[in-house]
Amino acid sequence: MGSVEVDLAAASTMELVNALAAITHELAARNAPDSPAACMDIAETLAAATDRQEAALAALIGRVDAAGEMRRWGLPSTQAWLRTRLGMRETRARERITLARQRHRLPHVTALLATGELSYGYATTVADAVARLDDEDCAEAETVLLDMVGQGFSAGKLASFGRRIRDVIAERDGTDTRYHESRRGYERSWITSTRSLDGGRYIKGWLNAEDTAVWDGTLGPLARPAGTDDRRDLPERTAAALTSVLAGGHRATKVTVICDLDTLTGATTPGRLTDG
Incomplete structure (x- = not known):
């Protein structure tokens, strides 16, 4: 069993990470306490500490991503780096990249995550919700979603609001347009x-x-999974199907080729199209 001594204020980032690695190595080797109540308390403390580590990891990933450092090591993208070098699943890698890229636009989320006042799950949910908003809407969305966190909404519920965040903001500000849409009635699409x-x-x-x-x-038929390795979800497959239809790619192309029977049995006489 080793010991770890580190001056937190004077230590470099690498020294802190090395100390953390040594502590987690020792922690992972230990058996869980016999008391379920103690396990519950320790798990909650450990999860909160893990969330703060995610805040530090997001900052590191953001710096690598912005500089394109992974390309110097032969990796085409940040996502490829996280998958191959850090062993992340694709969805997990995308989640961390989104948080890293949105940190500078989410000052309150970033600060709360770093201090342990906001969980990683909530932080990534907010980051995903604002990823395609402009800066003005992003600031409003951060306020709205953090207010929902304060009201006790779960991360799953927050995600459902995040998917329609523009409507949520409009409803809050009294600029909701859904009433005008409902006036269209339910006859015409x-x-x-x-x-x-x-x-x-x-x-x-x-x-x-x-x-x-x-x-x-x-x-419907075009949005079915293309195979067992098709990782797209239904909305992604539906979008691809719609694009295929709009581009005309869903239509089967028929070509008639005329050839001699001898050609089918090994002769070299070429076939021809109907127009010669």
């Missing part, structure tokens, strides 16, 4: 689309029963 800052597009709308049948009949 409608769709609105707006450009996002990264060149993408947000789509929102409603389909009546007839158009829903067309939607399901056309996109």
